[in-house]
Amino acid sequence: MVSLTVENYLKEILLLDPSRREPIATGKIARALKVAPGTVTAMLKTLEEAGLVRYRRYGGVQLTKEGESLALHVLRRHRVVELFLVKVLRMSWTEVHEEAEALEHAVSEKVLARMDAILGHPTVDPHGDPIPQANGVLPPVPKASLDDAAPGTSLVVVRLVDQRPEFLKLADRIGLVPGREVVIEERDDAAQTLSLRTSSGREAISTSAAENVLVRPVSLPGESEPSRKGSRRSRSGR
Numbered sequence: 580m581v582s583l584t585v586e587n588y589l590k591e592i593l594l595l596d597p598s599r600r601e602p603i604a605t606g607k608i609a610r611a612l613k614v615a616p617g618t619v620t621a622m623l624k625t626l627e628e629a630g631l632v633r634y635r636r637y638g639g640v641q642l643t644k645e646g647e648s649l650a651l652h653v654l655r656r657h658r659v660v661e662l663f664l665v666k667v668l669r670m671s672w673t674e675v676h677e678e679a680e681a682l683e684h685a686v687s688e689k690v691l692a693r694m695d696a697i698l699g700h701p702t703v704d705p706h707g708d709p710i711p712q713a714n715g716v717l718p719p720v721p722k723a724s725l726d727d728a729a730p731g732t733s734l735v736v737v738r739l740v741d742q743r744p745e746f747l748k749l750a751d752r753i754g755l756v757p758g759r760e761v762v763i764e765e766r767d768d769a770a771q772t773l774s775l776r777t778s779s780g781r782e783a784i785s786t787s788a789a790e791n792v793l794v795r796p797v798s799l800p801g802e803s804e805p806s807r808k809g810s811r812r813s814r815s816g817r
Contacts, residue, residue: 583684586653587612588622589631592642593650597717602639648715655711656691657683658704663694665705672705672756673747706747707738707757707793725761725773726789733762734794741791754779755792 591611595603605623609616623640626632631646642650660679664670670678686694695701695713702718704710709718721737728734736757739750754777755761764781765774771786784792 581649584622585626585629585631586649586684588626589642589646589650590653590657592632592640593647593654599642599647602635602641604639608640651711651715651717653683655713656686658708658710659691659694659698659701660686661704661706662698662701662710666698671751673744673751675705676742676744703738703757705757706742707736721793721795723794724790725755725763725775725784725792725794726786728763728794730763730766733760733797735760735797736792737795738793739791740793741788746788746791749788750792752779753777753782753784755784760797761794 588608591608592603593599595607595611605616605619608623609619612619620636623632623634626640626646627634630643631649632640632642634640657679660682661675664675664678665672692713702710702712703720707720709720711717725734725736736755736759738757739747739755741747750756753775755775759778762776763773764776766772766786767774772783773786773789775782775784
């Protein structure tokens with residue numbers, strides 16, 4: 580049985596490079612997991628012996644095929660659990676991350692499959708993060724941020740990259756929730772702010788915060804919407 584620590588390391592390596600193309604520096608892993616670099620080095624050697632990563636001193640680490648498969652599965656459990664907590668247990672979308680961090684290691688395959696079925700086999704979690712599918716495929720998501728768009732553009736929020744509780748609460752308060760529309764009314768480069776029109780009214784956000792809000796253009800009449808099964812929710816239900 581894979582330990583909780585091993586699962587956390589594999590998932591973090593995947594999150595640091597979802598493309599799985601570039602080696603990850605041990606320092607990045609240490610900062611992400613809030614542990615000493617020496618602790619990371621020792622753990623990576625253990626993971627390499629288990630055939631889960633390829634590690635070179637000063638050259639970083641990459642997941643092997645087996646390590647990648649395990650990492651995707653842990654990430655799948657985490658994101659399905661988050662959505663289940665929101666859609667079924669009606670917890671706030673701003674507070675489910677920490678709960679899912681604990682539950683992702685305890686959910687059995689049988690329970691996970693049932694949760695996935697109840698949710699309608701969703702492709703994104705409450706924050707807009709793609710949910711790895713049972714076959715290991717990670718659905719693509721738009722990469723353009725709110726900060727990239729020009730004034731006058733109508734957009735749909737698809738993902739929040741910053742998932743600290745304080746940022747999520749800000750996003751919830753001003754209407755930057757996945758699935759909601761937002762219009763950029765004005766950009767002030769001197770003040771580094773954007774003026775927005777959302778479901779909450781006229782709002783302002785810093786350009787640095789806007790970089791963490793991923794968006795797509797509003798579909799024109801007749802265009803099909805990207806699949807977001809299981810992701811629609813009320814404002815209080817994330």
